[in-house]
Amino acid sequence: MILKTEGISKVFGKLQALLDVDLEVEQGEIFGIAGPNGAGKSTLFNVMAGTFPPTAGSIIFDGRDITALKSHQICRLGLARTFQVPQTFPSLTVYDNIRVGVTFGGGRKRGIRDRIARALDFLDLNSVRDLEASNLDLYTTKLVMMAACLATECRLLMLDEPLAGLSVTEISDFLRVVRHVNRDGGTTVLMIEHILDSLIDISNRILILDNGEVIYNGDPEGIRTDPRVIDVYLGDGQVVLEEDDQ
Known part of the structure; x- marks a missing residue:
């Protein structure tokens, strides 16, 4: 296991952005994170990458507690990220x-x-x-x-909505690059994405957040039939499809 969070919570004033989030990322996998707007996805990324500390909980990277470290210190340990x-x-x-x-x-x-x-x-x-x-x-x-x-x-690359703004062709090309980084480069990938078809296709496992809480954590295909995911994220029961070619 390369990354683990236990009981991560984050409060901004009166806003509970994250609540008791547990996550485990295995070495060598592509792990997807999804959820509706405002679910806490980027907040979770920011907490794990050291942009700001959690209100509660711990973050373990490669066996080391990084909960209190700054972003540049975490990056130098081998965890790097991109931004939306x-x-x-x-x-x-x-x-x-x-x-x-x-x-x-x-x-x-x-x-x-x-x-x-x-x-x-x-x-x-x-x-x-x-x-x-x-x-x-x-x-x-x-x-x-x-x-x-x-x-x-x-050793761990965190991608925050990397497919946003790309055409269908570019999305396909970018996913090939992510697989190249993972398989040929040996880099574990943690990826937030709104385009669920793409995330399902590329991920080994997927975690879904809603209102700062984990509502699903498991096999990518399982989100298509999970009642809670359908209710709070997919709405009409249909997985979000890839955007039209721009």
């Missing part, structure tokens, strides 16, 4: 954007160039390495953010 809105420095090149990420999260300065080169090769980004980030399309920008994570030599 890709965050780049528009005037910097792809190479330099990745360098900023690895400098922040990689800890050691030695071997930075080699790590960046490997990430560029692994995600087939050498053709755009000298382009400014402002010239990239959304799909490529998302790959650059993933490359910045991989250049830290992370």
Whole structure:
């Protein structure tokens, strides 16, 4: 097991954003997280990545308690994340954007160039390495953010709604990249996604949140027939389908 949360709760003022969330991610798997808007998905990511601490509960990463650590400390232990809105420095090149990420999260300065080169090769980004980030399309920008994570030599990659804004073709391509990172790169993946068909297709297991609580945790196909999931998330009983090609 590479990541475990026990009894994670988070309160913002009078808002109970998370309540007693237990999660276990096994080494080498792709673990999906879903839920309606406001369910607490990104809050859970932020707590696990050290953006802010939980109100209660504990987080164990690779056998170590990281509950009280800051985000840069957690990243240097091998847990890296992307964000819903890709965050780049528009005037910097792809190479330099990745360098900023690895400098922040990689800890050691030695071997930075080699790590960046490997990430560029692994995600087939050498053709755009000298382009400014402002010239990239959304799909490529998302790959650059993933490359910045991989250049830290992370063992767990957390992707926050990576398919948002992509066309059907780009979604298919991005999912292939995620599988490549997982299977060929040996990186465990934890992924939040609204497009359930895609999440079901790629995940080994799925956890579903509603109002900050876990309502399902198990086999991806099981969410199609789980009564509580159908009631609070799928509504009419139909799994959210992939978006039309843009």
